Amino acid sequence: MTCLCVMRFFKYDRTFEETQCSVFYGCSFSRMLLFLLLARHWPALAHRWEQVESVLAHHGYPHHHHHHHKVNVIIAMFLSAAFIEHIFSHVRVIRLAVLCAIEDGMDGICTYFFNSFPHVYDYIPCSLWNGVIVFLINVLCAFAWTYMDLFIVLMSVALADKFRQLNRCLQSVQGKPTPPRFWHQMREDYNTLSCLVMRVDSCMSKIVFLSFANNLYTVCIQLFNSLHLPQNAVQMVYFCLSFGYVLLRIVAVSLSAASINEQSSQVRKILYSVPATSFSKEVQRFLQQVTTYEIALTGLNLFSVKRTLLLKVAATIVTYELILVQFSAIHADERDLTAHSVAKRYCL
Template sequence: MNVFRRNNRVKDRTRVNINVPARWGYYSSFHEAVSPVIFWAQFFGVMPLKNVRLPDPEHVEFRWRSWRLLGTYAFLIWNFVVSVLFLRYLLLIGITARNTVSLVFFTMSQLSYGLFLLLARKWPKMMAHWLDKESKFLHPPYTSSKDHLKRDVKLTTVVIGLLAIFEHIMFQASTIYTFYIRVTQCQVESEDYIRLYYTEHYPHVFSALPYNHVLAVMIQVLSFTSTFVWNFMDLFIILISIGLTKRFKQLNERLLRAMEENPNRPEAFFREIRLDFITLYDILGYADKEMSFIILLSCLNNLYFICYQLMNIFQKLRFPINYGYFWMSLLYLMGRSAYLFLQASTIQDVSRVPVKILAKTPRGVWCTEIDRFLYQIHTETIALSAMGLFHFTRKLFFSMVGTFMTIELVIIQFDLTSRDHELPPLCE
């Protein structure tokens, strides 16, 4: 494969900087922008790759025998054990719509680890293909988009990461505070309150295994790592969408600038633009093929937890911190899901911009290449999909918003005749 080499990119950047101001983030490949995120994800057992920080994806390696992969196996096995123990516990006490949420959470986490492990095997080839195709967008005649790729990737990662950490801290604070008040007001006496806390909050584990502090720490670590991969699914799709959107914007900027400078362009110019558009469509198709299972799992995950949270929206809670966590978690989940959908749907939006630009083409300049270009835009669905079941478009997003509003109205109507949300006594 003719991969665009790092030294060539250095030469191009040197040549470009003569005419274009050198600014941080200009002429960055997608691999360079996203590799720091993948590097930090490896500390949680996600995407176990070697040399991921190197600028050339040809040096990135996936090895079945590595310390990174050993960590992934450890998280996978421990997650599987906890999921089995939780299923066993539910079969003993009875399965309801409310008590299965933890089982679904750990199962989704386990599937995510497995899917990212499969993606890690293909990632070096995928990034080599991506860089080979996007290399022409890293130097003139393409200029950098007004939005910086590295900056947007880092900013998005930091914002979602901080919100995820805060949401997890709120969860821990809510459960610990509730436990503290119960122990205090109910005058619960115990020689080991840490043990009491874990046996009460993780009965599915300690009803089958003897308690010890090491096991408690392992559960806490698993809870944190599962929360990470639960958020990382959405973040990863968002970053892929940002990378694709930037390249389509570059093509649109070049086309608009050229038509404003001189609309009387030869047919060869429109042919070059059309072929570059096809190149971007090829990158999109490759990414969509390799990530389809992750995209589907992410959508199912968000759908389930939003519906679950909406089901509990009228559930009475005991303390203000419980309400604070619930609403923060719900708003964060809905906001993250909405941002994912809107960012992914932006790919289709920017891919249709050439239609508006070419609509102003003088009649004497109109040619067969323009007809072919517009035909491809109108006939191809240029968007990420979930295994072809649906595509990320704004139309689908607003349809889903309407569906959730309908679900909420049904829940409100059901809540008027239900008393399932009444709180049990604090001291039993």
């Protein structure tokens, strides 16, 4: 599918709008490869996570019902939004196919498949059986995109909960005199969680990078398409749903992944409030580790996912959108000039 999209891109006008198909299926192929690579490391990662759970068992576990409910709500929200957005993406094409079938007597099914997947039917004849196959591939790619973001959110929530348990234990003794042995144990537990985050990040950093890159591109293309007014109410509704859904994904992934850094930084406030009578080398080492070492998921170690990343993403979107608008205007002028030259030669 990616090859067909690239071939169509070079066959017709090489505009920014024409990159949507190539990017969509190219990212889908990349997701498949990244999750296959993750599957190779998953048994070792799961075993390491189990060891950490055993080491930190004295901190207890999250309330099962609350944790289970939170995970179910996140999954339901993501999948429901993805399903609704995907349905509306095809409703507008179905509407066009129905109009063509009624007004022009064309085959509605083939019209739908051709307008939905022109990159395929530029090269092969349209039929019901291959249309169904292409449709299923498209659905799988769309929900694989959702699964990638959902996977990052759930992994981030699980890691943040582990730091939250440690913070609750530290908050219970905040401002109270505590022996050095206690701080030694807390520092060891904190270090264990830090190593787990590093291990998870080494397995997921490529996936995090692809998620942000894909979502950032989608926001840019949606804003770019918004410069052209929708032709009907269906397109307007689809644009609002699609754009809102992508923004929801970016915010959800960013905030959930940033919660790891946020929860790991909460320890600093507690350490600053340790009484002078309880201050020791263990507290000093603990404080030095917390203040000098940043714990966060990264995207290929190019950026760390923290709350401030949302502002950087917003600034990046505005910058690229201005560039795209200028590039589109220049490209439109070139096309108008070419069309004028052709018309002039024809008249002569």
